[in-house]
Amino acid sequence: MTRTVYVNGQYLPENEATVSIFDRGFLFADGVYEVTSVIGGKLLDFDGHAVRLERSLNELEMAHPVTKDELLEIHRQLVERNEITDGLVYLQITRGAADRDFAYPKDAEPTIVLFTQNKPGLAQSPVADKGMKVISIEDQRWGRRDIKTVQLLYPSMGKMAAKAQGADDAWMVEDGFVTEGTSNNAYIIKDNVLITRHLGNEILHGITRKAVLEFARVAQITVEERSFTMEEAKAADEAFITSATTFVMPVVQIDDTPIGSGQPGPLTKRLREIYLEESIKAAI
Template structure:
């Protein structure tokens, strides 16, 4: 059955959806996006994703006329129209349509906004059960990795290289330190049970799931340290894991074919994943009752 998607104010069957060949997202990757998880038919961490969307818009001097309530309504309408219980809502905003020119069009040029749903098993994920194998690759992306742009060719190439080597994903390395995964934030757990993840900067995406996991860890008296770490330190860690809206928490069981710990999903990563899911569902239930 064809999905219903959103394109510039209209809900249409996916096979009828289109944007102009002159859209700057198509011509220049001049666009940004957000992906929000859906559990039990409801949006998870939506406020955080919208806040980051606004940050990306501001950093690129892009304009979007819709307010947060309208954006939320688009998401909810798509969930309802597609009967989505578990999965994702993808939202993309580009600078809009203009004749091809490296210079930006006028700021009042209407943005292009598209959104669609994807079904995905998030809670009962096979990858969460078995853990991920990752490889390390040099981070060759542009310098503003903190902006969630649609410039995703190198992360796509990194994932394909990982698959070629029999792994699931890649952790990217710049100046000897891990920045993040190809589409996730990277974490390790040292032998004192301290959670370590790279500090926020322009070098990596300011992950919404990363932020929530950090809050949950601190609420449960887990020590968190924000700093860079090397691949060697990660290989010698007690545990490793990654976080993102599409995966929540995925344990990492090997890096460059070297097992992490016992080569099995770690206890802390599993506990954080359970805690994130339980807390998110409780928060959604509470919102529904108010």
């Protein structure tokens, strides 16, 4: 089946979809994106993604090409037209096409693109049973990581560095403290206390992060939002990541150091179960 995508107001077969070579997303990475998971044909945390998208656009002084309600309808149409039961919807908005100039163009029309990816059994990942391995790398990204831009080259380099060492991902370190993973937020658990970096410009304000911390507090798990070192992480009882498509995913090794027992820990498993149960229940 040919996938149907959305480009600037039109639903098109993917092989007919085009974007201008002068688009600033292509020339300057002048664009933002969101990824929303689909479980059972329904969207998880859509409202959170829509709110963060609006914030990213505002931070970059970028126009809003569609309303939240219109955006929801586009997501639902793509899920239906592509017969997605489990998978994701990717959304990207750029400043649009204009002659190449570092200054923002005054009259460019935003480009909006959405497409789906089919991922059967997304919530039943075998990695959740065995856990991930991560390496540590220096964080060399720009300073506004709180804006979800399409500037993803360094995270891609970090992911490839991890693969080259037989690991799954990389945790980035800046000024001695862990910031986040290449495409996820990072957490450790020590003495039944969940620790994750506080919000700021240094990390993405994760939608799954927000939900997991809320569920943890409801479950009476103590939460500390603060910076932690790689040494703390390696001495932790448990570790995990969160993202829109991995949900809560255990980390069982950092560099060459096993975390805790070297197996997914009980609190991580519990948080994954709670997150999936509550998020699927609230999906739209």
